[in-house]
Amino acid sequence: xxxxxxxxxxxxxxxxxxxxxxxxxxxxxxxxxxxxxxxxxxxxxxxxxxxxxxxxxxxxxxxxxxxxxxxxxxxxxxxxxxxxxxxxxxxxxxxxxxxxxxxxxxxxxxxxxxxxxxxxxxxxxxxxxxxxxxxxxxxxxxxxxxxxxxxxxxxxxxxxxxxxxxxxxxxxxxxxxxxxxxxxxxxxxxxxxxxxxxxxxxxxxxxxxxxxxxxxxxxxxxxxxxxxxxxxxxxxxxxxxxxxxxxxxxxxxxxxxxxxxxxxxxxx
Amino acid sequence: xxxxxxxxxxxxxxxxxxxxxxxxxxxxxxxxxxxxxxxxxxxxxxxxxxxxxxxxxxxxxxxxxxxxxxxxxxxxxxxxxxxxxxxxxxxxxxxxxxxxxxxxxxxxxxxxxxxxxxxxxxxxxxxxxxxxxxxxxxxxxxxxxxxxxxxxxxxxxxxxxxxxxxxxxxxxxxxxxxxxxxxxxxxxxxxxxxxxxxxxxxxxxxxxxxxxxxxxxxxxxxxxxxxxxxxxxxxxxxxxxxxxxxxxxxxxxxxxxxxxx
Numbered sequence: 001x002x003x004x005x006x007x008x009x010x011x012x013x014x015x016x017x018x019x020x021x022x023x024x025x026x027x028x029x030x031x032x033x034x035x036x037x038x039x040x041x042x043x044x045x046x047x048x049x050x051x052x053x054x055x056x057x058x059x060x061x062x063x064x065x066x067x068x069x070x071x072x073x074x075x076x077x078x079x080x081x082x083x084x085x086x087x088x089x090x091x092x093x094x095x096x097x098x099x100x101x102x103x104x105x106x107x108x109x110x111x112x113x114x115x116x117x118x119x120x121x122x123x124x125x126x127x128x129x130x131x132x133x134x135x136x137x138x139x140x141x142x143x144x145x146x147x148x149x150x151x152x153x154x155x156x157x158x159x160x161x162x163x164x165x166x167x168x169x170x171x172x173x174x175x176x177x178x179x180x181x182x183x184x185x186x187x188x189x190x191x192x193x194x195x196x197x198x199x200x201x202x203x204x205x206x207x208x209x210x211x212x213x214x215x216x217x218x219x220x221x222x223x224x225x226x227x228x229x230x231x232x233x234x235x236x237x238x239x240x241x242x243x244x245x246x247x248x249x250x251x252x253x254x255x256x257x258x259x260x261x262x263x264x265x266x267x268x
Numbered sequence: 269x270x271x272x273x274x275x276x277x278x279x280x281x282x283x284x285x286x287x288x289x290x291x292x293x294x295x296x297x298x299x300x301x302x303x304x305x306x307x308x309x310x311x312x313x314x315x316x317x318x319x320x321x322x323x324x325x326x327x328x329x330x331x332x333x334x335x336x337x338x339x340x341x342x343x344x345x346x347x348x349x350x351x352x353x354x355x356x357x358x359x360x361x362x363x364x365x366x367x368x369x370x371x372x373x374x375x376x377x378x379x380x381x382x383x384x385x386x387x388x389x390x391x392x393x394x395x396x397x398x399x400x401x402x403x404x405x406x407x408x409x410x411x412x413x414x415x416x417x418x419x420x421x422x423x424x425x426x427x428x429x430x431x432x433x434x435x436x437x438x439x440x441x442x443x444x445x446x447x448x449x450x451x452x453x454x455x456x457x458x459x460x461x462x463x464x465x466x467x468x469x470x471x472x473x474x475x476x477x478x479x480x481x482x483x484x485x486x487x488x489x490x491x492x493x494x495x496x497x498x499x500x501x502x503x504x505x506x507x508x509x510x511x512x513x514x515x516x517x518x519x520x521x522x523x524x525x526x527x528x529x
Contacts, residue, residue: 010282011282012362012363013280014284014285020335022352023336112471113471113472113473117473122471123427126336126421126479127336127360135424137424137469138468138469138471143471147503148503202493206497210496213453214402216402222401
């Protein structure tokens with residue numbers, strides 16, 4: 001009589017190596033950690049500096065100080081008036097916008113992917129074992145708060161309008177009439193890319209049309225959804241590009257404001 | 269021109285196993301599955317591997333090649349340096365039956381737990397009409413060949429087997445998303461997506477998208493849109509306030525998950 005053997009135990013293949021990948025899977029996390037650390041260090045230093053954020057002659061205001069609502073803000077830089085008294089920059093002058101811009105980027109679906117992989121190593125790369133013994137993802141506090149991304153998006157739309165207003169001011173010459181220089185063009189490029197990044201957001205894609213069940217019954221929203229989807233496919237590139245343009249814009253204005261360089265004027 | 273490739277193939281069963289060295293002939297134009305078949309025919313007649321169509325459409329020959337979840341039939345040998353040793357292992361997330369064959373029944377159990385298509389009962393078979401723009405979204409997800417490479421690579425269950433119960437994995441969250449977006453599906457699946465299928469476990473690191481041999485944008489087109497729908501339903505303060513003052517009553521029709529409610 002044939003002996004029927006026991007069914008094999010239901011266990012996974014026992015492979016001790018963390019990963020058997022032979023490519024440079026560690027490269028992307030290292031690059032992300034390096035670039036984000038550089039950017040965050042620069043931004044932190046700048047928002048607490050309290051100097052060289054406005055060029056009165058050409059009306060250049062760095063986005064890191066917009067809207068400038070502290071009593072310390074130099075004349076002409078406060079679009080929305082002074083909300084807090086003149087105190088040293090323990091509180092960033094543009095705290096009212098920075099907290100939402102930071103929240104928007106922190107909860108952004110692309111940045112989440114980037115920092116979960118690079119900083120938290122969860123996972124560091126695909127098919128590479130993560131170092132954590134337990135994982136609950138975004139099911140609990142504080143990471144369940146990532147679901148608030150959409151509300152940051154709403155506020156950032158308003159902030160983008162403010163940034164656009166700042167750019168319009170930068171197209172005024174010293175006499176108050178139309179005029180522009182290299183700084184105006186850098187600010188313009190920055191704000192266009194900021195709009196592209198903001199509108200390419202996954203929440204924006206959901207709001208414009210993604211939440212619908214019937215595209216065919218909402219042709220205008222469907223059209224808008226296709227355009228946002230096109231931008232959305234470039235969300236990662238826009239996320240990085242705007243970090244670069246924000247830094248470049250601030251750096252240029254800082255150099256002009258401090259007198260280190262002169263603005264290259266094209267007209268007036 | 270052919271050459272002799274050095275292979276390390278994981279051999280064993282659920283109890284134990286190890287990487288075994290082989291030297292196998294490789295000819296121009298071959299894929300990894302061809303080489304494994306030659307290994308089986310010439311040196312290791314008892315090598316177990318699952319395959320069927322050899323065309324990237326049946327999803328049977330899922331394995332890990334040099335640590336990367338791939339289809340054996342869609343991985344060209346010409347993409348590797350002939351001097352390198354190729355390491356071939358079974359999918360790590362699933363229990364191994366023998367050699368490269370794994371038990372993927374976890375996925376079938378998850379598939380069965382998803383409440384099926386729930387149309388308006390007043391619409392009779394043959395009366396459904398859908399426009400192409402409505403069909404497109406679901407059609408992308410229907411390209412899935414159920415190779416389960418996405419399930420295999422998802423760290424939520426790959427690195428944390430304890431999450432197999434609460435988390436359905438990207439393939440089945442994509443199925444939930446497909447039904448949730450379907451114009452003729454009447455069920456509200458947002459609660460069960462979060463509570464029963466573990467959408468919150470997904471931290472959108474996109475590995476499922478990276479390994480998908482059908483290039484389905486699982487994360488961008490299924491998981492994130494589903495997360496947004498859940499966020500609007502469960503975490504929207506205005507919706508919550510509206511439901512409290514009865515201005516926006518909760519939508520009826522959340523289907524039950526078999527065995528859970």
